Amino acid sequence: MGWKIFFSFVFILFAVSLLILYWFVPFKTIEFGIKSGGSNFSLNNESGNMQFYPNxxxxxxxxxxxxxxxxxxxxxxxxxxxxxxxxxxxxxxxxxxxxxxxxxxxxxxxxxxxxxxxxxxxxxxxxxxxxxxxxxxxxxxxxxxxxxxxxxxxxxxxxxxxxxxxxxxxxxxxxxxxxxxxxxxxxxxxxxxxxxxLVPSYPDLSFENVSAVMHGRYLDVNMSIRNNGLKDSEMVKVIIYADEILVKEVDLDALKIGYGKIIMLGNVWVPKINVKELEFFINSSFKELEKNNNRIILEIRNS
Ligand SMILES: [Zn+2]
Known part of the structure; x- marks a missing residue:
């Protein structure tokens, strides 16, 4: 009799903990793909072949x-x-x-x-x-x-x-x-x-590539950012949001003209389940050739 109660207690405890695990720590792997990103700066001129290389x-x-x-x-x-x-x-x-x-x-x-x-x-x-x-x-x-x-x-x-x-x-x-x-x-x-x-001498930070995978409530990110402007950039923060909730802030060092940097993040804890959209934002306080390319949005990739 005593054993029966003990075993049913253990079984209930086991079932409840599985439920907790299911609700709070989903292990599903979700891949994200690019939904939208701002357009890059473009020149509107006809340089022809007057120069060794264009522009x-x-x-x-x-x-x-x-x-x-x-x-x-x-x-x-x-x-x-x-x-x-x-x-x-x-x-x-x-x-x-x-x-x-x-x-x-x-x-x-x-x-x-x-x-x-x-x-x-x-x-x-x-x-x-x-x-x-x-x-x-x-x-x-x-x-x-x-x-x-x-x-x-x-x-x-x-x-x-x-x-x-x-x-x-x-x-x-x-x-x-x-x-x-x-x-x-x-x-x-x-x-x-x-x-x-005529184009002002400003930096222009933009995302070259961003990919993200969520394992349960943990986020892995791989992103590359380049300075495609005409001036060295200053230090900025790159901010990641999951469905508009702030997830992570990363410092990005100054980048020289034409230089880029790859940032890889692993196991970033996300305080939300069933994330639909991830937003990546380069928060610069200085003027840039183009600010629209400082933001990129990723959504769940249907495979
Ligand atoms: Zn000559």
Missing amino acids: MRYPDARISYQIYNCPLQKEDNMERAFELISDTCILDFYPVNYDEEISVTCDSKNKMEEGLFIAGEGGPTNITKAGEFNVILHGSILLIRESKCERPNVAMHELLHALGFEHSSNPDNIMYPISNCGQIIGGDIPKLINELY
Whole structure:
């Protein structure tokens, strides 16, 4: 008699604990797929094939330079070239003593040692792809030839190479491979420069990829975030919501132009069952090229 009661008590306890387990710790695995994400920033221009790569520009319309060991005449030519180009468009050039964006040298030795130039004696030497832009982080100009023209045509030609511009097939254009004093800049180069640099120098953080799986009440997340903007980003928080309930906040370090980061989270406890939607949000306090791509929503994938 005593044993019977004992066993039925154990059985009831077992059934109740199974029920508790069922209601509060479901072990079902649910996969989530992307429901919606904001559109990315896009440029609206026709760059044609004037540049080495599409949409080449420096991060900012104010570009720094330094001139190394040039004879006075060439240094003067180069400075006038910076002035003349900036007169035709929204660009502005300013001299610095270190960490310049455009380095100007006059020693032909440099050409042999570096061998980095895309074309001739001037060109971008460090390019990073970020979104639709090919961002020039550094350019070099080597002035060997002396300009015999009234205007410093050779220096202007090389500066335009450093700004990403290719040779022109028009003999009257300053970008024609063989220099003569009558060549002019023409309207299309300043027009393209103004279009490219009209876009402000902002970062642009966006989700590249997000995937999520729930095991019962635990969430596994894999996400990659990239800075497709024109400026290094600052530290931000990435926030995860499950059906609008805050689940997790993660710090994301500053990202350089074109750089990305993968964040993997395992076994994040979710204070809710039967989650239908997961929301991922990059909470930045700074201006970005596009804020719509800071949010992505995932929903249960029907398989
Ligand atoms: Zn050239």
